[in-house]
Amino acid sequence: MRTNVYLPKLAKVISVKEEVGGVRSIKTFRTQFLDGGFTHKCGQCAMLSIFGKGESMISISSSPLVKDYLQFSILKMGRVTSAIHDLEVGSIIGIRGPYGNAFPIESWKGKNILFAGGGIGLAPIWSVLQTTLLRKKDYGDLTLIYGARTSPDIVFKEELADLKSKMKVHLSIDVAEPEWKEFVGFVAQNILDKKPSPENTIAITCGPPIMIKTCIKALSEIGFKDDQIYTTVENKMKCGIGKCGRCNIGRHYVCKDGPVYSWAELRQLPQEY
Amino acid sequence: MDKILAKKDFPRWLEALGAYDVYAPQLIDDVWNYELATDRKAVSLDYPQTAIPAKKIVFPQREFFFEFREADTDDYKLKELLPEGKPTVIFGVRACEGKAVTLTDLVFGGEIADDYYWKRRNAAVLVGLACASPPSTNCFCLSVNGSPHSKEGLDVLMTDLGDQYYVEILTDKGKKLVSEGGAIFHEAKPPDKKAAEKIHADSEKKLARELKNIKDVPAKLKGMFASPFWDDESMSCIRCGICTYLCPTCHCFDINDEVESQTPLAGRRVRTWDTCQFPDFTMHSSGHNPRPDKAARLRQRINHKFQYFVEVWQNYQCTGCGRCITLCPVGIDIIKVVEKVRDHAN
Amino acid sequence: MKKRTGIFICHCGINIAGTVDVKSVAAEMAKEPGVAHSVDYVYMCSDPGQNMIEQAIKDKKLDSVVVACCSPNLHETTFRNAAKRAGINSFKCEIANIREQCSWVHKDKGKATHKAAHLTKSAVKKVQKNESLEPISVPVTRKALVIGGGISGIQSALDLAGAGYKVILVERSPSIGGHMSQLSETFPTLDCSQCILTPKMVEVSRHPNIKLMTYSEVQEVTGYVGNFKVKILKKPTYVDPAKCNLCDECTKVCPIVVPNEFDVGLTGRRAIYIPFPQAIPASYTLDDKNCPDPFTTIACGKCADVCKVKAINYDMKPEIIEEEVGAIIVATGFDLYDKENMAEYGYGKYADVLDGLQFERLCSASGPTQGKILRPSDHKEPKEVVFIQCSGSRDPELHCAYCSKICCMYTAKHAMLYKHHVHDGQAYIFYIDVRSGGKGYEEFVQRAVEEDGVIYLRGKVSKIFEENGKIKVWGVDTLSGxxxxxxxxMVVLAQAMRPSNGAQELAKKLKLGTDKDGFLAEAHPKLRPVESVTAGMFLAGAAQAPKDIPEAVAQASGAASKAIGILSQERLYHSPTVAKVLKNLCTGCGMCVAVCPYDAIAFKDGKVEVNEVLCEGCGTCSATCLRAAIQVKNLTQNQVQEMILACLGG
Amino acid sequence: MVKHEDVRAEAKKLLESGKVKYIIAYELGADGWKANPVFIKKPEDVDKIIWGPTCFHNLIRFVVDEKRRKVQQKNPDTRPVGVMVKGCDSRAIVILLQEKFIERKDVHIIGVSCEKTGVIDERKLANKLKGRKAKNVEFGPDENFVVTTEEGTVDLPASEIMADRCLECIAHVPVITDVLFGEKTKRTVPHPFGSVEKIETLSSEDRWKFWSEQLEKCVRCYACRSVCPMCYCDECVADTITFAVSPDTTAEEKAQKIKWLDKSPVISENIFYHMVRAIHLAGRCIDCGECERACPVNIPLRMLNKKLEKEAKLLFGYDVGFDSEKPALISCFRDEDPEDFIR
Amino acid sequence: MTEEFEPKIVAFLCKWCSSAGSDLAGVSRMEYPANVIPIQVMCSGSVSPLYIFEAFNRGADGVLVSGCHPGDCHYIKGNMYARRKLLLVKKLLEHVGLEPQRFRMSWVSAAEGQKYTQVIKELVKELKPLGPQTKLRRERNG
Incomplete structure (x- = not known):
């Protein structure tokens, strides 16, 4: 059967959860395709359509091992994401994809994995985290270092609480709050504080550009090699298939050749992200 | 086998192509462009360079992807709007534009092929016209692996021999097109071939501009990413889209929803040309822009054509038509820029 | 969150439902995006109707409502209050006017229904993008400024003071009283003007809440309703009123004589003078425009020499006094149309051609002739007097287009008074029409004709000239032809009334609008006749339009009560639908600053900012801005665009 | 006659004294006969500066760029930039001053008088030369140009190859300068709105035919607004995304961006765009004609702006770009403004 | 039988005069055609030229802007700015070939219900023979 790459499949929103309220609101959506669907890999993205408003590339935060829905956690940012935030259970949206490369988690078997995320940056790595948790026996120690600006800005609050019984979780917020018992400071500072061992470990870092930069610096400082560090990059996208020409970093189209890069690869590319 | 077509018979050939949409260069308000030939008798191939290249026929500036319509509350009907792919013939395609189409083919092909493009592309027959003399003062095709009589991308190549055309059939599509003309085509004889070859050879000497020794340019560009060179070079850029919109190889596009009715919601998803020269091209909705200024955007244009494309497809994404030089309102000259890159001390 | 709008379509009995298929409109609206509830009801404004809205807001968790009913002028407040009671912001309620603008003006049910649906949809689009706003609150300075000390200003000041508010009454001449103090008797009762005015003047001077500032002028007004800052220039009188005992010795020695304003030039006065015996404040003024002696500082010194109480102080300087007030009443009154303009009637050329005010002075017991009517030229009793009405009024080609309103009445009065003084005299009145609307007015005119034998001639005077000691008046009786x-x-011209000298400049300082004749513009000619276009400033008396005394007094009291309406508040609330600057887009070009009628936009740091208290939300700025960088809240360009789309069905 | 040497000497003086940051001027382009904008930063480069009939560009466009750059710099060099201006260009400075986009001290204005002629119209010249290639174009001694081709030199009267804007120019001498080169020659323009009047004589339907055919060609490359010194808005109403975004711009604000027109280059959207541009330039367009010259598909855009310039003049007595102190056309009115159209 | 063409008209009415005048027409039960959908704005001075272009782009057959008579503006002089700005718009629309009847401006005071009715009647009458406005209207798919 011929497939038209630009024609989205229709999907229904089956749950909406507000993770963070306020101006920089974040919501998590679960969707089910009306007809057919696709399977994705950890780290891949999908193009969500709100008809009449346009499309937006969003990373899939659910694990490929979960078959009955796709999950997206979305920060309200512009025209399309605002429209997505207006969705309710039962709303119909368009989805096409999956797009981009994936985290090479098969090749990480037997290794420890360190997840370092900030803000909405937990979404792209959530899929890896969930998958590795489901196949815990294939991997070594799993550690999450996650931070947000303030405690209300933390995403997946319930899941994180639950996670603490399954893996090491280190949380942080940027500025001290009275009730806060954990680390105060940026994620990178938390990394330096906790000093996870680079031994047989892969680090995945994801978050705002400045956070990624400082985290990579911190990780390098504590001994992680460039090829042990993975991150994801986002650029403005339209087609999702490397044709429309806007998301490139050098010869790479982030939508097709990215969004997952090891720091060893990424540092070779021009600074255009 | 190559053919000969008398110029007086050329209109008859066009008449015979009733099943095709025929595009040919036409002069409107002092500007040449490929336009649908409504009066086929009036088509003449005596023209210089068009303002907009032939890419607009296989990759129109605006095309519809699909139509969406709210069926019931929160349900949608999507109707795919693929082009019908009506047989189309473009006359007078210059060698550089034929070659450009092959480059665009690379982009829109591959694993994930672009149906919309291919529907039109497959239906299009490109009839080239070898340049006896450069159609623009800024032609430099020879410098970028092209030639004024390149056959790349073309289905038929015609060469003007005075009162007749020397017609080379290059593909099956071309063969079919010529066969529509039937008896008006005659077998070419060796002197005809010689004459055509002479014109071809002469034309190569007539090119006004050249861009020499650029094989190191891709590597050079790599090292110049952070150079202030780009600031200086882009000073006079006014950030319009002429250089890219009118480039036969540029293919960047935008996708937008155009709403026709709010209730029930109905509209179309539309693809339009876009260009890396517009500031909003890469701007994130957060306001962050990886290419924040015109220096970064000029760098992108040159890098894409002379580095990135070369790395991926082993070819320059420039066919030397010179349109971007001729029509730039402030005289930014890609030849000069690339020469400066070439001569830049790293 | 997705919007949750509720739609309520009112039948208004059959007023709407008779022409609009309300059910189908409700059904159609239910399909609109973001509409969570859509119903119709027979009378939305009734208690059950309002309850229905409130209940639906609560039950269906509506975040905005549209009521499709009558004009928003009628029930917008009703429904906004209902919305507020149900817990949503009052701006989350919009009205679609489907009665006045739809059901009442169309007959075809199909078309009317179609239009009603579009109107409602347009309101839905608007309300869904309305911001929740709270009124802008400002504290109030509980003090008023009254400009002008004529009868209007006096009345306003007394009303305000009587209500317990501090008032500053500013009058530019040395005494309050205005033109009314110059009048002899008043129509239609013929009671003595001075006699009824003087007690009020005295009350002003004695009232503890009134600060009287005569010989003073308002120089600058800044600020906004509730909080004006006023600069008042107090000119020096060179006489200390506290010391002056009104002995009048000074005027006797003063060597300078100038025309007496109070007697409209019929007599003279000295450079040091009291305007008239009953003047308030009862004190002398040394008029430094007429006194100066180039060799000394200002004066010859004679008046100071004779003043036993040493009340004269040549070192007095002009003072600028700053005051803060919450409301301003402008009662700058009128002056007569300039006589230079009436050369065709010989005014200014012949001594015995007078204007109405001069004739008042001739009739007045306190006037130059002690109430005897004598010709200024030869002090003889005039036996034939011609009164000409509409002198300068109702003449759009050459003079003023408007009717000065009071001339018909005072001319009748003049003729009558003349007859009472000169029993064998004959009064003629040239008139266009006789306008005698007012209590007792028509009877008054009839009395002039019947009892005093005044001859009314309908027609215009074509020429007036002097011949053999007589003033020849040529005219045509248009009734007989x-x-x-x-x-x-003697000839008396009922000169047109015009805004007083300097009123235009004052209007500019106060940023008040004026009409084409220079009278101050009211906010609405019918419904807001005492309010000016600027919030917190009110109009009283002939400054707004020609008026007689009762009207002026009525408006003055009206203005005072409007001002009290402001002053009685702790804080003022201002509509929050004001302009807002989108700083990212603003380039500071200042086009909006130039067009703002209220000076509410100012430059700041290369961009502009809006003073929300001054802004009235007209939106002229937003239509002028090329960048849509300034928008009126709750009627943004985005909202209007959505409304356009809704109107066109797309 | 303006001499290159004089302009160069002035430029050199300015750069050597450090009075200006750099000088925006004209140099000879790669094709050997047409001018291009150039940015002279060093005194030794002043010899690049030229002045001639191909100095089409309104360099004030780059003064706008300079202001934009300055806003973004933390410690900007506050010295003025030198800029070469023709009469029309100088009026653009007046508008920028009127709209407070720049201050007078931001520019050092090197005025050049167009004297008896102006700049040429490349397309007119090409038609005139019928395929021959120009190698050089110079001002002639009178109202003419001296054009050199491979086949020799010809004298062409200004009326035949001069740009339309120059034929209708009302300010061939700069109206605001720090230094002026060339003579303040007097020139009368009998028909300052002649070209528009030709369109006005057409019937309504013919005008629509004319404009719809013209605007159909538009590819929305936005060269017209990009080249225009008056189109200095950060975010144009034609932009489909929110442009002027700061870190505190909320998603709601961005979602509120009004999408007046679609990106599709179809007649309705093209005409919307061009009408908006025309109305936004009413009382601001100084008729430098750059939009029309830059247009790659030759749309007579000047005829939209010129129409409104004409109406501003005739209806409201408003002259554009001569007095930076007066209010903008649409931010003032006269009581006697016509209202016979209001019924 | 083909139905008679019914023009779609968008009217921008200022709140204080023209909208009130239109209300008065309603109160006085003056009948007029239902082709006009009014949009109430605060002042005619707030009507941006873009509104008019947008209305035509979205398929309006006619556009009316109505405000207070000169001197009567609730906001002192907003209508005077409108007069100048919208005359330019009108000239521009006519310049590109739109029929002059399609864009109309009027002064209607709060007391002029009759005049409002008259304006609408005239406008509809003048627009009917012109047929649908297709020049500035965006294309639609069905």
């Missing part, structure tokens, strides 16, 4: 020629001893 016959030419008329009268050898008059």
């Amino acid at each position: 016959k030419p008329i020629e009268i050898d008059a001893d």
Whole structure:
């Protein structure tokens, strides 16, 4: 059967959860395709359509091992994401994809994995985290270092609480709050504080550009090699298939050749992200 | 086998192509462009360079992807709007534009092929016209692996021999097109071939501009990413889209929803040309822009054509038509820029 | 969150439902995006109707409502209050006017229904993008400024003071009283003007809440309703009123004589003078425009020499006094149309051609002739007097287009008074029409004709000239068509009223609008006649339009009560639908600053900012801005665009 | 006659004294006969500066760029930039001053008088030369140009190859300068709105035919607004995304961006765009004609702006770009403004 | 039988005069055609030229802007700015070939219900023979 790459499949929103309220609101959506669907890999993205408003590339935060829905956690940012935030259970949206490369988690078997995320940056790595948790026996120690600006800005609050019984979780917020018992400071500072061992470990870092930069610096400082560090990059996208020409970093189209890069690869590319 | 077509018979050939949409260069308000030939008798191939290249026929500036319509509350009907792919013939395609189409083919092909493009592309027959003399003062095709009589991308190549055309059939599509003309085509004889070859050879000497020794340019560009060179070079850029919109190889596009009715919601998803020269091209909705200024955007244009494309497809994404030089309102000259890159001390 | 709008379509009995298929409109609206509830009801404004809205807001968790009913002028407040009671912001309620603008003006049910649906949809689009706003609150300075000390200003000041508010009454001449103090008797009762005015003047001077500032002028007004800052220039009188005992010795020695304003030039006065005996404040003023002696500082010194109480102080300087007030009443009154303009009637050329005010002075017991009517030229009793109405009024080609309103009445009064003084005299009145609307007015005119034998001639005077000691008046009686020629001893012109000298400049300082004739513009000619276009400033008396005394007094009291309406508040609330600057887009070009009628936009740091208290939300700025960088809240360009789309069905 | 040497000497003086940051001027382009904008930063480069009939560009466009750059710099060099201006260009400075986009001290204005002629119209010249290639174009001694081709030199009267804007120019001498080169020659323009009047004589339907055919060609490359010194808005109403975004711009604000027109280059959207541009330039367009010259598909855009310039003049007595102190056309009115159209 | 063409008209009415005048027409039960959908704005001075272009782009057959008579503006002089700005718009629309009847401006005071009715009647009458406005209207797919 011929497939038209630009024609989205229709999907229904089956749950909406507000993770963070306020101006920089974040919501998590679960969707089910009306007809057919696709399977994705950890780290891949999908193009969500709100008809009449346009499309937006969003990373899939659910694990490929979960078959009955796709999950997206979305920060309200512009025209399309605002429209997505207006969705309710039962709303119909368009989805096409999956797009981009994936985290090479098969090749990480037997290794420890360190997840370092900030803000909405937990979404792209959530899929890896969930998958590795489901196949815990294939991997070594799993550690999450996650931070947000303030405690209300933390995403997946319930899941994180639950996670603490399954893996090491280190949380942080940027500025001290009275009730806060954990680390105060940026994620990178938390990394330096906790000093996870680079031994047989892969680090995945994801978050705002400045956070990624400082985290990579911190990780390098504590001994992680460039090829042990993975991150994801986002650029403005339209087609999702490397044709429309806007998301490139050098010869790479982030939508097709990215969004997952090891720091060893990424540092070779021009600074255009 | 190559053919000969008398110029007086050329209109008859066009008449015979009733099943095709025929595009040919036409002069409107002092500007040449490929336009649908409504009066086929009036088509003449005596023209210089068009303002907009032939890419607009296989990759129109605006095309519809699909139509969406709210069926019931929160349900949608999507109707795919693929082009019908009506047989189309473009006359007078210059060698550089034929070659450009092959480059665009690379982009829109591959694993994930672009149906919309291919529907039109497959239906299009490109009839080239070898340049006896450069159609623009800024032609430099020879410098970028092209030639004024390149056959790349073309289905038929015609060469003007005075009162007749020397017609080379290059593909099956071309063969079919010529066969529509039937008896008006005659077998070419060796002197005809010689004459055509002479014109071809002469034309190569007539090119006004050249861009020499650029094989190191891709590597050079790599090292110049952070150079202030780009600031200086882009000073006079006014950030319009002429250089890219009118480039036969540029293919960047935008996708937008155009709403026709709010209730029930109905509209179309539309693809339009876009260009890396517009500031909003890469701007994130957060306001962050990886290419924040015109220096970064000029760098992108040159890098894409002379580095990135070369790395991926082993070819320059420039066919030397010179349109971007001729029509730039402030005289930014890609030849000069690339020469400066070439001569830049790293 | 997705919007949750509720739609309520009112039948208004059959007023709407008779022409609009309300059910189908409700059904159609239910399909609109973001509409969570759509119903119709027979009378939305009734208690059950309002309850229905409130209940639906609560039950269906509506975040906005549209009521499709009558004009928003009628029930917008009703429904906004209902919305507020149900817990949503009052701006989350919009009205679609489907009665006045739809059901009442169309007959075809299909078309009317179609239109009603579009109107409602347009309101839905608007309300869904309305911001929740709270009124802008400002504290109030509980003090008023009254500008002008004529009868209007006096009345306003007394009303305000009586209600317990501090008032500053500013009058530019040395005494309050205005033109009313110059009048002899008043129509239609013929009671003595001075006698009824003087007690009020005295009350002003004695009232503890009134600060009287005569010989003073308002120089600058800044601020906004509730909080104006006023700069008042107090000119020096060179006489200390506290010391002056009104002995009048000073005027006797003063060597300078100038025309007396109070007697409209019929007499003279000295450079040091009291305007008239009953003047308030009862004190002398040394008029430094007429006194100066180039060799000394200002004066010859004679008046100071004779003043036993040493009340004269040549070192007095002009003072600028700053005051803060919450409301301003402008009662700057009128002046008569300039006589230079009436050369065709010989005014200014012949001594015995007078204007109405001069004639008042002639009739007045305190006037130059002690109430005897004598010709200024030869002090003889005039036997034939011609009164000309509409002198300068109702003449759009040459003079003022408007009717000065009071001339018909005072001319009748003049003729009557003349007859009472000169029993054998004959009064003629040239008129266009006689306008005698007012209590007792028509009877008054009739009395003039019947009892005092005044001859009314309908027609215009074509020429007036002097011949053999007589003033020849040529005219035409348009009723009989016959030419008329009268050898008059005196001619009295009922000069048009015009805004007083300097009113235009003052209006500019106060940023008040004026009409084409220079009278101050009211906010609405019918419904807001005492309010100016600027919030917190009110109009009283002839400054707004020609008026007689009762009207002026009525408006003055009206203005005072409007001002009290402001002053009685702790804080003022201002509509929050004001302009807002989108800083990212603003380039500071200042086009909006130039067009703002309220000076509410100012430059700041290369961009502009809006003073929300001054802004009235007209939106002229937003239509002028090329970048849509300034928008009116709750009627943004985005909202209007959505409304356009809704109107066109797309 | 303006001499290159004089302009160069002035430029050199300015750069050597450090009075200006750099000088925006004209140099000879790669094709050997047409001018291009150039940015002279060093005194030794002043010899690049030229002045001639191909100095089409309104360099004030780059003064706008300079202001934009300055806003973004933390410690900007506050010295003025030198800029070469023709009469029309100088009026653009007046508008920028009127709209407070720049201050007078931001520019050092090197005025050049167009004297008896102006700049040429490349397309007119090409038609005139019928395929021959120009190698050089110079001002002639009178109202003419001296054009050199491979086949020799010809004298062409200004009326035949001069740009339309120059034929209708009302300010061939700069109206605001720090230094002026060339003579303040007097020139009368009998028909300052002649070209528009030709369109006005057409019937309504013919005008629509004319404009719809013209605007159909538009590819929305936005060269017209990009080249225009008056189109200095950060975010144009034609932009489909929110442009002027700061870190505190909320998603709601961005979602509120009004999408007046679609990106599709179809007649309705093209005409919307061009009408908006025309109305936004009413009382601001100084008729430098750059939009029309830059247009790659030759749309007579000047005829939209010129129409409104004409109406501003005739209806409201408003002259554009001569007095930076007066209010903008649409931010003032006269009581006697016509209202016979209001019924 | 083909139905008679019914023009779609968008009217921008200022709140204080023209909208009130239109209300008065309603109160006085003056009948007029239902082709006009009014949009109430605060002042005619707030009507941006873009509104008019947008209305035509979205398929309006006619556009009316109505405000207070000169001197009567609730906001002192907003209508005077409108007069100048919208005359330019009108000239521009006519310049590109739109029929002059399609864009109309009027002064209607709060007391002029009759005049409002008259304006609408005239406008509809003048627009009917012109047929649908297709020049500035965006294309639609069905």
